[in-house]
Amino acid sequence: xxxxVVIAGIGHTTYGVHEGRSTVSLNVEAIRRALVDAHVEKxxxxxxxxxxxxxxxxxxxxxxxxxxxGLQPRxxxxxxxxxxxxxxxxxxxxxxxxxxxxxxxxxSFADNPKTGSRGGITKAMGPDEVFGWFGAAxxxxxxxxxxxQQWGTTRDQLGAIAxxxxxxxxxxxxxxxRKPLTLEEYRGSRPIVSPLTRDDCCLVSDxxxxxxxxxxxRARRLRVPKPVPILxxxxxxxxxxxxxxxxxxxxxxxxxxxxxxxMAGLRPSDIDVAQFYDCFTIVPIMTLEDYGFAxxxxxxxxxxxxxxxxxxxxxxxxxGGLIAETGMPGMQLIIEGVRQMRGSATTQVKGARNxxxxxxxxxxxxxxxxxxxxxx
Amino acid sequence: MIDAPANIPLPxxxxxxxxxxxxxxxxxxxxxxxxACDNAWLPARRECxxxxxxxxxxxxxxxxxxxxxxxxxxxxxxxxxxxxxxYTVAIVELVEGPRLISNIVGVDDPETLTIxxxxxxxxxxxxxxxxxxxxxxxx
Numbered sequence: 001x002x003x004x005v006v007i008a009g010i011g012h013t014t015y016g017v018h019e020g021r022s023t024v025s026l027n028v029e030a031i032r033r034a035l036v037d038a039h040v041e042k043x044x045x046x047x048x049x050x051x052x053x054x055x056x057x058x059x060x061x062x063x064x065x066x067x068x069x070g071l072q073p074r075x076x077x078x079x080x081x082x083x084x085x086x087x088x089x090x091x092x093x094x095x096x097x098x099x100x101x102x103x104x105x106x107x108s109f110a111d112n113p114k115t116g117s118r119g120g121i122t123k124a125m126g127p128d129e130v131f132g133w134f135g136a137a138x139x140x141x142x143x144x145x146x147x148x149q150q151w152g153t154t155r156d157q158l159g160a161i162a163x164x165x166x167x168x169x170x171x172x173x174x175x176x177x178r179k180p181l182t183l184e185e186y187r188g189s190r191p192i193v194s195p196l197t198r199d200d201c202c203l204v205s206d207x208x209x210x211x212x213x214x215x216x217x218r219a220r221r222l223r224v225p226k227p228v229p230i231l232x233x234x235x236x237x238x239x240x241x242x243x244x245x246x247x248x249x250x251x252x253x254x255x256x257x258x259x260x261x262x263m264a265g266l267r268p269s270d271i272d273v274a275q276f277y278d279c280f281t282i283v284p285i286m287t288l289e290d291y292g293f294a295x296x297x298x299x300x301x302x303x304x305x306x307x308x309x310x311x312x313x314x315x316x317x318x319x320g321g322l323i324a325e326t327g328m329p330g331m332q333l334i335i336e337g338v339r340q341m342r343g344s345a346t347t348q349v350k351g352a353r354n355x356x357x358x359x360x361x362x363x364x365x366x367x368x369x370x371x372x373x374x375x376x
Numbered sequence: 377m378i379d380a381p382a383n384i385p386l387p388x389x390x391x392x393x394x395x396x397x398x399x400x401x402x403x404x405x406x407x408x409x410x411x412a413c414d415n416a417w418l419p420a421r422r423e424c425x426x427x428x429x430x431x432x433x434x435x436x437x438x439x440x441x442x443x444x445x446x447x448x449x450x451x452x453x454x455x456x457x458x459x460x461x462x463y464t465v466a467i468v469e470l471v472e473g474p475r476l477i478s479n480i481v482g483v484d485d486p487e488t489l490t491i492x493x494x495x496x497x498x499x500x501x502x503x504x505x506x507x508x509x510x511x512x513x514x515x
Contacts (some may be wrong), residue, residue, distance in 0.1 A: 021482055100449050122453045124385070125452070127387055127388065127393075127419065128476075128477040129384075129385040129387075129454065130384060130385060130386055130387050130502075130505075130507060131465050131478055131479050131507075131509075132384070132449060132452075132454070132457045132460065132479070133476050133477045134454050134457075135453040137450075138447050138449065139452075141447040142445045142446070142465075142467060143445070144446050145445045145446060145447060145491075146444065146445040146491060149445075149490065150491060180389065182382040190450075191448070191450040192451050193447045193448065193449050193450065193451065193497035194447060194448035194450060194462075195447070196447075221390060232489075242467065243467045243475050243476060243477050244475055248444070248445060248467075267443055367416060370487075
């Protein structure tokens with residue numbers, strides 16, 4: 001299937017505040033923009049894959065979005081893998097296209113936790129509220145602490161992730177947080193759940209984002225401008241809650257990347273630019289390790305020394321990621337991957353031919369990997 | 377033991393977890409042990425997550441454990457924890473194997489803890505329930 005399916009269109013709303021607007025409406029705008037970008041008529045879409053809003057779970061939510069865009073899809077629905085769902089659904093849509101189950105698929109996500117409910121990210125984790133075990137940040141802080149003590153990862157190395165995201169967002173007019181951050185300022189950041197501070201955490205955002213998929217052959221026939229080939233994908237699901245996980249410092253991201261690299265016929269050294277899920281700064285550091293860009297325990301040193309900036313060994317999160325572009329779970333990373341492969345990113349990696357994108361969900365419960373190739 | 381008033385959300389006791397909380401009430405911390413494959417686990421489940429058998433019994437833990445990781449809350453995500461800030465939540469592994477979320481108590485500066493350090497059980501009473509917390513061994 002390498003290269004058989006392309007991302008033909010990308011679209012998103014503004015990121016930040018959408019007071020009083022429903023998630024269905026945000027999905028519709030994102031889908032409208034993605035279809036315009038792909039030069040595709042709405043009625044040609046016969047696959048509709050939706051990631052449900054994290055802040056308010058609704059039964060048959062995919063059908064509500066389908067109704068709002070006036071479609072009766074042949075295949076689709078809502079597929080829950082937490083923050084790994086957007087790449088997960090791109091995988092299912094690509095396989096559905098390859099299997100003849102649909103011709104043109106739209107994958108979309110929208111949520112409004114900034115003006116709506118934040119319950120999805122601040123709730124108690126399991127039955128342990130008696131111990132004060134609340135909030136997604138604490139789960140990641142638990143992993144970060146173990147990683148720091150077991151492997152020697154430092155606060156400054158976590159800071160390299162935050163500083164890079166904030167720097168890259170400066171040129172991005174869509175970014176919600178366009179305010180530079182120095183390492184010195186990062187060191188003084190207010191603790192939230194130690195060892196994580198405010199500047200280790202991603203944004204909270206309202207917004208919607210969508211992509212359009214079709215076969216490479218169809219994209220040629222429709223004369224889609226700059227279709228971006230999907231070279232490889234994979235998934236891995238760690239599943240255990242943080243406290244039950246035998247090893248806190250590695251996840252099934254390893255299996256996910258192995259599958260994606262094998263499908264693409266590529267190795268880490270072939271990758272020119274990365275968009276890594278950065279809900280908290282520890283995550284890209286572990287992704288560098290699990291993906292094979294750095295040895296286990298050396299992800300922090302890689303970020304701080306080898307370089308993740310535009311001139312570094314592996315330019316990362318070139319639009320600002322979850323930390324500075326938008327806190328939405330993952331679609332913005334896929335969209336930035338497409339821009340890099342089209343050569344149209346605001347912080348463009350010159351001559352980039354392969355881009356890797358990671359999505360992950362829960363407290364590193366789920367993981368998905370996408371490898372994109374240069375637009376034709 | 378002093379019974380502190382319950383100003384924090386207390387665990388919901390159901391048929392499955394009642395023996396766990398009852399044992400703590402009597403001063404024992406217990407976990408589940410599978411008859412079929414000898415696996416040991418927490419929290420309470422109907423089936424062994426390793427061999428899926430449903431034949432198991434409650435076994436008393438020694439109270440010895442080690443610190444897998446911990447965090448220090450400087451923000452309260454629930455109003456009843458505001459007055460407890462900063463407080464420590466930890467992943468604790470019993471020497472018998474099961475892991476659980478708990479609190480570390482009896483420490484002046486929680487930032488000085490270290491991973492894998494030995495801990496011991498410290499049962500504390502709040503709102504009529506016995507809560508399993510841990511302190512550094514020998515402290």
